[in-house]
Each structure stands twice: as structure tokens, then as C-alpha cells.
Amino acid sequence: MQKLIKKRSRKAGLSPGTLIHIGEKKAETLKITVMDYDEAHFQEKEINTVEECFAFKNAPGVTWINIDGLHQVEILEKLGECYGFHPLVLEDILNTDQRPKMEDYGDYLYIVLRMLSYNDKSSQIETEQVSLILGPNFVFSFQESQGDVFDPVRERIRSGKGRIRTMGSDYLAYGLLDLIVDNYFMIMEKLGETIEFLEEKLVTQPVPETLQTIHQLKRELIFLRKAVWPLREVIGGLERGELALIKETSRVYLRDVYDHTIQVIDTIETFRDMISGMLDIYLSSVSNRLNSVMKVLTIIATIFMPLTFLAGIYGMNFKYFPELAWRWSYPVFWLVVVLISVSMLLYFKKKNWL
Amino acid sequence: MQKLIKKRSRKAGLSPGTLIHIGEKKAETLKITVMDYDEAHFQEKEINTVEECFAFKNAPGVTWINIDGLHQVEILEKLGECYGFHPLVLEDILNTDQRPKMEDYGDYLYIVLRMLSYNDKSSQIETEQVSLILGPNFVFSFQESQGDVFDPVRERIRSGKGRIRTMGSDYLAYGLLDLIVDNYFMIMEKLGETIEFLEEKLVTQPVPETLQTIHQLKRELIFLRKAVWPLREVIGGLERGELALIKETSRVYLRDVYDHTIQVIDTIETFRDMISGMLDIYLSSVSNRLNSVMKVLTIIATIFMPLTFLAGIYGMNFKYFPELAWRWSYPVFWLVVVLISVSMLLYFKKKNWL
């Protein structure tokens, strides 16, 4: 189950800008890949020492440096120094429980958001923090672990298809954001299927475990909401056209991502509504079952209590007890039993209990 | 039942502007109809190849091109090329799970909204995406399936009655929007009838199935809400008078549609309020019934348990048992039984249980 909160206490009291990685160490080794391209040329390599990155600082094309794994703090420090990133930016990259946000530092934009993935084994949604730094001719992307959703963009750069090679770093950043948000739709589909399955089951056979699943879903939606809501503001801020680093031509694409984000938020709200409706259904189906249990009990008791009393009477040992000696007492007794039972059943029928 | 979510996963990772139709293929064949008119002349024809449309591009009158069926992607591509539509617009037309929105591309406006229809067979509301592209002298309308609510506008154009032939493309777009929103009222009427019927039934005979229907209604209202709420902003944006393509004279009409949209939203909210009230009623009627079941059980038990005990006593086989031999024991026993029963009944009467 997703932890409610990450341990930040290690950091309390440290000077601002002190770099400490918060969160679990997800990747074993740190991997840095660089893609450098413009319309004409294209270069891709995996590098080992961070110093190799520095060469790209003043390269004419667009440079995309992707870093998987955040546990080697000194690498970030060196990068920050070379590219002149504010210490607080580096700190935020390492604090992996950030709320999605976008900060304009003039020379570069810092964007942090969450990448979602569905873990098939545990049937749970996992989140990872992705940080982007967008400069005039470079994009840095920082991820907690290897394996990401960015491959389609890499492929498009390699093949030179589409617009990407002819446009700047802002379009690249858009491409990465777009992939992350597109990925949310897949999570939504998974959740939608779970909810529809649950809805069906709720009608056919409601069991206490259903409640557990509903609660689990509710919990996940709370976390999704927390991850996606602020993104609206982030992408809205990028798209609004007040940032020098975002070119006019990219804005229409960012508006598209913005629409997708709103669609995801809409879907989350719809899911929340549906789940709260399902809880109501579950609770009243529990009440209904209690009702039907009680009816069975009441019917049985109402029929057999008078009968048992009757049988009890003729089990008494009074000396002067005329009925006991009568010839037809026993058959008459059975007749009375049948009469009482039938009239009770008719009464319950009329009351709609049967 | 309406799907919670449409499969978008096929699209993830594709270059923006890649045209893929999302949603079921609703229409078998694609149908393109063109209406070209101004105050003086009028022309209507069904065309087979998309190239025939191109002729109307620079026609002096207003051209309305209606396309039923979205599965032939290449037709859209050609149209887009000829008329200069942005690839993202074409992409959005094909993604049939759009949230209603309006986008200003300078030369043309792209409007997407949902058309609702009530399926009498399945007693469910169905929705279809309608896209409009409004240019200075043309309107494109894209629908998922054939059969629409636009016939009254066609009729008005053909007959030349009313204002429509004398006004521009913005008035035509208004006419189409107006029809779609007017159509919402019919859906609201259907829902209103269902709710009133349910309300009556809730009082006279609440059954577990009622709950199911309430849940169904709630679900449909969630979807309606999602379809109609954003429309407020869309039409508000058209009416506000900041768009070059909307003429001053059309604005008063758009304000009318805007009012209708708000009325529909109001009605949806009212329905939601009423349904949540009905759920409360249902739940407490279940509790009430449980109460009355338990009362019956308790009355029966409270009367017959002491009596059975009494009968049990005189069924005991003690050797020294004076009452057994008394002459009037048996009649006295019955007297006591009657006394106990009557006093119990009076007690329950006093407690208002009978």
C-alpha cells in the first residue's frame, strides 16, 4: 500500500538548499543519457561521468539530458553548479514528495510532476516524481527509477519524423509532459474497469470484501487527485503565454495537454462520485439483508411459538383436564396447528414478507 | 450501460496530431452533405468524394458541410489540408471522449460538445460527440453516427423562412448549438418523469430494486453533468463578444442558448438534490420496516414465552404437586393465560407498537 507520507524528518533544521535524497532509493545505479539534436544532426549517448554533460551546455542544438536515479547527490551538485541552478531547485528534485508545481527562475523553468504506473503484481498504482528543467536550449529530466514512458519521444527524435527536430526545447518539454499525461489515461482505464467490475459485483453478490475494495479505490483516488489537481495550474501556467521560454507555436500544443489534464481531473471526480454512490448501495444492501434475515426469524418464531405453547398445554398433568380424554382431541389439535400456520403465512404474504 | 471511459491507450505515445479514431465505429458508411446558401440562392447536395467540398471554400455564400461518421481518417486529413485546420483540431474531432470546449484558432473556431439522445429500448441516455468548425463563410459539423437533430435547421434553410438565409455562418452555428441544447430539455423531461414515477413508488412500495434505479439515475446524472457543465463556459465564451467571428447581431441569440444551458444545469442540480433525498427516504423506510418486523417478533415472543413457561410448569412430573389435583386448576390456568395476553397487548398498545 502506498505510504501516506514520506519521511522528511531527516531534513528538519538543515540549511535551505542542503541536498538530501528523500524517499526510497528506487534505482540501483544511476544512468545518464544525452540526446542532442537539431533539424540537421542527431546524437545520442549514455555517459558515465557528469562532466561529459558540461560540453553540451553551449551546443547549438537542443540537448535532452535524462537522469534515472537520484541517490548520488554529488552528481546533482555538479550539474547545478555548471548550469547555474538554484540550490532550492536541486533540493526539490531530491525531495520526492513534491506537489506538482512550476517555478520560473528566469533563465530556466523548473517543473515537477508525478508519473503514475500500474503495478500488475500488487494491483496498485505507483507514483514516481519526475522533475524537468527547461532552459533555452536544453531539457533536463530527473526520474527516481529507470524505465519510463519517454521512449516514444526518443523514437521520434531518432527517426526525425514529425515536428520535434525542427522545434525548440519547449516543444521537447511539451512532448515529455504529454507522454506523462497520456499515461494517466491508461491508469484511468484500469481504474474504470475495476469500478465497473465492482459495480456489477455489488449488485449480484455484495460481500464485506467489496467494502474493503471500495475503500482501497477511494484511497487511491485521494492520492491520484493530490497528484493531478495541481498539474492543472502547472500546465495552465505554461500555456498562458507569460513565460519567455515558451514560444508562441508551442502554446497550442500545451493547451492540448491542458485539456487532457482537465479531462483526467474530470474523470477522477466522476470516479469519486461513483464510488461514494457504491458505498451507499453497499450499506443499504447490508441493511436489506438484515431485514430479510429478521423476517425469516420473525416468521419462524411467529408460527412456532403459539404452536409450542399449544403443545405445552396438552402436556400439562392436571387431573381434571377434560380435553385429554376426548376421542378426537388429537386430530383436532393438528387441525388447529394447520389453521394457525396457514393464517400466519397468509398474514405474512399480505405484509409482503414472503 | 454507458462505458465509464473510452480506450485511449491505443494513442499513447503517438506524435501529436496523429489521426486515430477513438470510440466505436457508429456509422456504417460515411456521409457528406453540403448546403450552400445566401439570401438569394440555395443549393443542397450529397457528395461522395471529399474533393467536391473544396469548391465551396471560396464560395460567396454560407457553406454548411455536415459529415456523419468519423472512421475514414483520410477524409478528415484532406479536409484539414484544404481548409488549413490545425492537426490538433482534427485529432480532437476523432477523439470522441472530448470534454465540451471552444478553441479560437484565429481564422476559425473549433467547438466540441455532446449530443444526447434517449434510447427507448435500453431506457438509457446515449451521448455522441459533435464537433463544429466555424469559419468566416462556412460551418463544418462532424457527427459520430447518422441521424441527428439538425433537420429543423435544414428545413429553415430550404424554405428560406426566418432570419437564417440573411445571416452569416455564426448564426448557422448558433442554430445548430440551439438545437442540441433544446434537445437536452427533452432528455431532462424523460429524467424528470422517471424521477417523479420513482418518488411515487418510493412512498407506496419501496423495494430493493428501487435502490438500483436510484443508483442508475445518479450515474446518468453524473455523466450528464460532465457533458453539460463545461458547455456553460463554451457558450459563455462565444457570447461574450471577444471573438471576431461572432457578429454583434448573433450575440443576443447566443445569450439565449446560454440561458438555456444554465437552465439545464440548474435542472441537473435539482435532480441530483432530489435523488439524494430519495436515497435518504429509501434508507429510512428500510429502517422503519426493520422496526416493524422486530415489533411483531417482540410482541409474539413477549406474549408466548411466559405462557409456554406456565404450560411447562404444569407439565412437570413432581410427585408432590398440589395444583395438579385441584378441581379448577385447568380453567384457572386459561384465565391466567388470557389475563397475561391481554395485559401484554395493553402494554404494547400503550407503547404505540400496535
Next chain:
Amino acid sequence: MQKLIKKRSRKAGLSPGTLIHIGEKKAETLKITVMDYDEAHFQEKEINTVEECFAFKNAPGVTWINIDGLHQVEILEKLGECYGFHPLVLEDILNTDQRPKMEDYGDYLYIVLRMLSYNDKSSQIETEQVSLILGPNFVFSFQESQGDVFDPVRERIRSGKGRIRTMGSDYLAYGLLDLIVDNYFMIMEKLGETIEFLEEKLVTQPVPETLQTIHQLKRELIFLRKAVWPLREVIGGLERGELALIKETSRVYLRDVYDHTIQVIDTIETFRDMISGMLDIYLSSVSNRLNSVMKVLTIIATIFMPLTFLAGIYGMNFKYFPELAWRWSYPVFWLVVVLISVSMLLYFKKKNWL
């Protein structure tokens, strides 16, 4: 019971401005009364043909034309033509399910709101649409049925008391709005009394019918809210001082009506809060009663089950059964019965069940 929704489907697809009366025909005959006044003179008459109105168009004083009954569409058409009202205004007057709104058409203001009345026979609140058209020197008022709350204004005009004869058409419109809003207070008083009566009853004797009444009240408040909330914006718009037709001197009076509207809204919200509180009380009083029913059952069962078992034992027919032959078995049996009963009762006393 108030209909949830009015049939608008007859109108779907008609050209905008097509005049069709939506709603029931409430008045048998249509009645037109005219009042024309200024500081010096005063004239009042009931007229038969709409053409008689036209004479007042350019009269120097203020003309108030009140029309009761909306079913004669052609009368509206003629009026509209003579005074130059927009077709959409006439359409809105006839669509009697309008949301309260105010529209500025430059030469005149169109105001639509709802008049409430309490039907003593059915104990229900009835609503009627009132439309006002305010021009520089005239006010039109349209009502669905005869019999209204405007008499006090008529009286003031006739008597010439107060400010009304010395002020313009905007003050007359204010006077009419003020009467309608003042009338809301009377409805609020009625509702307040019902709620207080219900609250009292809830404590003394909660019955399932109470729930029905609570639901009924809730429903009425939903409708009232829908009728009054938008009025805030309407009157706020009139009062804000951006309309040429509203003179500075009338604004302070409109602010007064605005305050009243807010007070009515406040009261509606208070009532809603109280009613939801009452529902909670009702539901938990049902639970409490269930609890007390179950306690009675449990006490009876807990006392008599062991006793009946005991009596059953001594009713057994074992041959070797020493107690049966003992001399004091029977008195000892009774002693045990009393002991068990008393200890059980003490136990329940301690548990606070008695």
C-alpha cells in the same frame, strides 16, 4: 405536487422567436389594465383590444400596462411590434419556466422572476412567472394568471401618496419587484411555522409520516432556492448602477430589495440546514426505538428461556429421577424461578436497560 419540469419539447426545433406558450393555461380570459400617471394627472382603465395600448407609447407620463394571462399569443406579437421588443423577449415571456434573469436591450430592460403563493387547500407553494419590461416611460408586467400582489402599488398610484407619482418608470418597476420579494417573506413565515411545528412533533412523537413531510419540505426548498438564488444577481445587476434606465435616486431603493433578497436566501439556507438536522434526528430516533424494542425482546427471552428449560427438565419422564419424588421439590423449583428472574432483572438494571 409541483411538476419537476415543464414540457418544452413542443418547442424543440422551432425557429428562435417563434411564440408558443409553454405551461398550463392558468387564466381563462386575458385581461389588460393600463395605468398612466405623472405627478399631476392619473388615468386607469381596463382595455379590450391591444391596439388601445399603442396610444400610450409616446404619452408623457409613466404608463404601466399589466397583462394577466399569456395564452393569446397574437396580443404579445402586436405589442412586440408596436414597442419594438426583440422576438426572444416575447418568446421568454411565454416560456413560463424561465430562470430569473435580467437582460439589457438598450432601449428597455427585460426582467423575469417568479411570484410565489401559498395554496392553503393543497398546503403547497405555487409559483408563477412574472415578466417585467421596463422602458424609459413605461413598464409592462406579464402574469400567468389573474389575482396578484400588485394592489398596494395600484393603491399608492391612485391615492398619490408617497413618492411614486413623482418618480419615473424605474421606481415603478422597483415597487413591483419590492412587492414580489416582500411576498417571499410571507412564504418563509409559512415554511418557518411548518418547520417549527415539525420540530416539536419530532421530539414528542416521531412517525414515518414525519419523514414524508420532511421530504416534502426539502423538495419545496429545492424549488424555492432555484427561484430565489438567481434573483440576487438580477437585482444586484439593477442596483449596480451601470444601466442607463435606472436613475441614481432609485438605486438606494433597489439596494433595499437586494438586501431583502439576500435575507430570503439566507432564510432558505437556514431552513435547509434545519431540515437536514431534522432528518438526522428522525433517523436516530428510529434507531433508538429499534434499540428499545430489542431490549424488551431480549429481557423477556433472557428471563423465560432458562425458566422454560428448567420446567422442561422436570417434565421429563426418566424412570430414575430422584428430584421428582422429593417432598419440597416444587416449592424449591419456584424459589429457583424467583431467584433467576430477580438476578436477571438486577443484571439488566445494572446494564441500564430498564
Next chain:
Amino acid sequence: MQKLIKKRSRKAGLSPGTLIHIGEKKAETLKITVMDYDEAHFQEKEINTVEECFAFKNAPGVTWINIDGLHQVEILEKLGECYGFHPLVLEDILNTDQRPKMEDYGDYLYIVLRMLSYNDKSSQIETEQVSLILGPNFVFSFQESQGDVFDPVRERIRSGKGRIRTMGSDYLAYGLLDLIVDNYFMIMEKLGETIEFLEEKLVTQPVPETLQTIHQLKRELIFLRKAVWPLREVIGGLERGELALIKETSRVYLRDVYDHTIQVIDTIETFRDMISGMLDIYLSSVSNRLNSVMKVLTIIATIFMPLTFLAGIYGMNFKYFPELAWRWSYPVFWLVVVLISVSMLLYFKKKNWL
């Protein structure tokens, strides 16, 4: 119990500005006291005829005229005439069910708010309307009944301590507002104590009466909220510095009152949250008790029903009934009884019912 709504119906239809006192007549006699002061001099007197007030109109110092009791309409009329108050102001002073508001009439400000007091006898909160009129050199205060919270200000004026004698009428108005808001804190303390007491009781011994008290508290908070929320806007309006009558030096003090108002609102919201939490606790404690009642019943029934059946068997009169004649039947019977009872008890122990 506080009335939900005051009778306004007497007023309906009257000309605006018609003076009628709405609400109960709280004070027997009307009392007018005047304080006139500046830095150097100070004068205080109780006056009998309203005409005596007029002398202070052009007095150089600050004049505070306090009027207790609103039932003598003609006094207000005279005051209004002399000081040039708008008829609607006088009307509002008399309508004692006003929502707190502030109105700027240019020459003077009209402020209306509610004074709260706790009635120890009925354990209820009582509210009274206080109206202030703030002019350049005078303050009028109107109260429904005698006995108020203004004495500390009087004392400060008399003694000349603090800033009050050196500052203008706006500071005096601030002083009065401050006292009224400070007084709210005392009401909050009372309520806080009641809530804490109730919370404790809820845990130790929840009884149906608790629910009644919770409902009562909820009701009172609804009214408090209605009385205090609008005050925020009122004092915010005074403090914002757009009013000519409020001097710069007084604004920092008004900001202080504003903070207090927000604190009171915060506390009311906290109380509402807590009370709704208490209702949840109460309801689930009722459910819990039902559960424990049912457990007792079930345990008793589950143990004694099989036993009674067993005893019933050996009470049968079959001729061929081998066990009856066995030597050890009766002791074995008891053994079985003990075995069944113990195993049942162990079962319930395991199920955590004991």
C-alpha cells in the same frame, strides 16, 4: 427557543420607508442618553424629549446618542428629519430581523449588527439588533432593550483615559463594535464549555437526550453563523479605507476587530465540525449498543434453545422409549447439558462476543 423567523407580513405592501416596528417590544420605556465630549470637555445626560438631541447636531465635539427601545416610531421620525436620515435607514432600524450590513449614505454610515447574550435561565442564546449611525461628529446607537455591553466605553469617556476623548466619532463607533464582537467571545466560551461537557458525556453515558442537546446546539450555531458571517464583510468594508468617514488612524483598530470577527467565525466553524463529529459518535454508539443487546439475546437463545429441545425430547410419552428406563439417563442428561453450554460459551468466546 429562538423563533425561526420574525413576522414581517404586517409590512407587506406598505410604501417603502413606512415606519413599523417589527419584532417584540422588548423595553417598557424608551430611554435616550447623550454623551458629548472632546479632549477638553465632557457632558452626559439622559433626555426626555427627542428635541433636546437636536441641539447637539452642530456641537463641535463628538456626540453619542444611545436609544434603548424602538417602539416609539415618532421619535425616530423626528430624529430622521432633523439629521436628514434616509427613510429606508429608519425602516431598517425598526425591522429587527436585519442581516448585518453597512451602508454608505455619503454624509453618514449606517451599520446594523446583532448583539448576543446568554440567558442563564433558559440556557439559550438571545440576540438583539443594534444599529449604529456614524456621522462626521456623531454616533447614534439604537438597541431593542435596555441593558447593554457599552458601559466600558462610557466609563472610558467619563474618565478620559485612553485615546477615546482625543479621537473622532469613527473611533467611538469602533469602540462600540469592538465591545459587541468581544462579547461574542464570551458566547463562544459558553458554547465551548457545553460542547466539551457533552463530548465527555457522550463517551461515558450516551442517552437519547444527548441527541436533543446536540440538535439544540446545532440550531444555535446555525443562528450564530447567520449573525456573524455577514459581519466579516461589514467590518472589512469599514477597514478597507474607501470610506471618507473612517480616518486613517482608526483603520488599524478596525483591522483588529476584523481579526476578532474572523476568529469568531473560525470558532463557529470548528464547533460545527465538532458537533457533526459528535453526531456520528452518538449514532455509532447507538449501533454498538444494539449490537451488544443482540449478542446477549443470541447467546441466551443459542444456549437454551437446544437444551430446551433436549428436555422436550425426554418429556415425550412414547411407549417404546429405551432411554427413559436406563439407570444413568438423568445424570447423563445433565452432563450433556453442561457440555453443550460450555462448548457454546467457548464458541462465543472465540467469536469475541463475551
Next chain:
Amino acid sequence: MQKLIKKRSRKAGLSPGTLIHIGEKKAETLKITVMDYDEAHFQEKEINTVEECFAFKNAPGVTWINIDGLHQVEILEKLGECYGFHPLVLEDILNTDQRPKMEDYGDYLYIVLRMLSYNDKSSQIETEQVSLILGPNFVFSFQESQGDVFDPVRERIRSGKGRIRTMGSDYLAYGLLDLIVDNYFMIMEKLGETIEFLEEKLVTQPVPETLQTIHQLKRELIFLRKAVWPLREVIGGLERGELALIKETSRVYLRDVYDHTIQVIDTIETFRDMISGMLDIYLSSVSNRLNSVMKVLTIIATIFMPLTFLAGIYGMNFKYFPELAWRWSYPVFWLVVVLISVSMLLYFKKKNWL
């Protein structure tokens, strides 16, 4: 348990700016420590008389005066006089139930907020009011008790590491705010752990005490919310860059604190959502247990009631009772008993009650 409200009644009616300490006296002795530093020099001392502070008023470096304990009112008075603080500021420092706020007095800023700490003994969150006064070259901090979270800042000043010695008083104020907000994260971690523990327990063994803990948590979150929400506005106001006392270089740091505050608020809202979800789970688990209790009862009753009746029949003493004399009656009786029991059990199996 945290008091709902602090006694303010002692203050009612006093002149504004009258200094009275509201709240418990938390510290025994009052302690004043002074740190004075600039890039080059550094001085730290604990002082005994307040007059020693005055020397630092015009010192060139940054002076931080920290005062623990608020009960000696005269010390504040002297400080206020020397530094020219407004009496209302001093009053607010002493009123320890302030809502977080920031006030700009031109020469200095007054900031008040709450410091949270977790009391391990009582397992409760405790809050303390911290007031900061930020001037051009000084910072005052006032705390209710000794022992605070400011030590890391002191250490940084002493060691001269980081930026702190080179920057102004605004950066120092930031440092203090940062520490307080960082401290909130620790409280959040504690709460998060409690909630996760509770969640687990809820599933495995729900007991009435759980409800008590849920209620306790809810209560604490209400108070946390009250303490943290307004902080958003406070720090937002500092960061927005409209205050002369906040230098441009410090703003990026304040933005960081602002982000942290929003993260804390987000977490509180998440916790609230989760707790309300837990309440639902708890309540329905109670219902579920009631259901299972009732099922046991009903199964037992449904099996044994018919059987007891049967046994009762053959315990009757009718003279003419053919079965009694039959040879195989008794074995057949047992057969019937087994048949009835088995068929009942199968019935319950089919109904999913077993």
C-alpha cells in the same frame, strides 16, 4: 485534551491595547536571548533586564531577540515603547489564541503563527503561539514556553555556515518560519503513522475504542487545519513581493516555505478524507457484525423452534394418541429431527448464511 477555546472574557471591555496575557502561564521564568551578527562579527548573550536590548536598536548588524515566556507584561511594554511597536501588536502577542496572520505596520511586520509539538506522554499534539516582529535590522521572536525548534538557525549563525550571516533580517525571519513549517512535517508523519496503524486495525479487529480514536484524530485535524490554513495567506503575503521589508533575494526562499505550507495543507486534507473513509468502514463493519450475529440467532431459532414444537407434541397427554403406542415412533422421531435440521442447514447454505 486541547481546550476548545481560551478564556478571553477577562479582557472584554478593556481599552484596546491593554496588555493582559491570555492563556496558561507555560514558562516559569522569562528568558531573553540576543544574537547580533553580520558577515564579520557575531555576538550571543542571555540578558536579564530588558533595557539591555535597547542598545541593539541601532546596531549595524542583524539583531535577533528571542523571548521565552509571556507572563511579564511590563517587559513587553518597555520593548514596545523603545522600538515603537503599536499597542495592538503587543496585545496580540499576549493573546495566545491568535489566528495566524501577518500585519504590515510600515516600519516593521508583525507575524503570528502556531508552533506544533507532539507530546509523547499524552499522545497529543500541543500548540504554542509564536510571534515574530521583523524590522529592517532586527527580528523579535516571542514564545509561550522555553524549548523551541530554533536551534538549527542558532547553530548556523554561530558557525557562519550557509548564507545566513551574509543576508538581512528578512532571511533570518524566513529561517525561523522555515523551521516551524518543517516541524509541521514531523507532526504529519506522526499522524500518518497513527492513521495507517488504525487503518490496519480497522480491518483486522474493529472495536468501539477505534471509533474513539478516529474521533480524537478528527478533532486534532480540525485544530491543525485551523492552525495551518491561514498560514498559507500569511506566507503568500510575504512572498508576493509587495512588502518593502522583504528583499528580492529572500523571496525565492519564502516561495519554498509557501510550497511546504501548501503541502502540509494538502496532507491535512488527505488525512481528513481518509478519516471520514475510515468512519464509513467502521460503521459498516458494525452493521456487518450485527448481520452475522442475527444470522446465528436466526439459524439456531429456525432449527430448534420446529424441533421443540415436535417434541412438545409427543409430550402431550391425550388419551387417544395412536403414535405414542407405535413401535418405531421414537426412532422415526429422531429421523424427522435429522431431516428437518439438515434441510434447514442446506437452505441456509443456499442463502449464503453459513
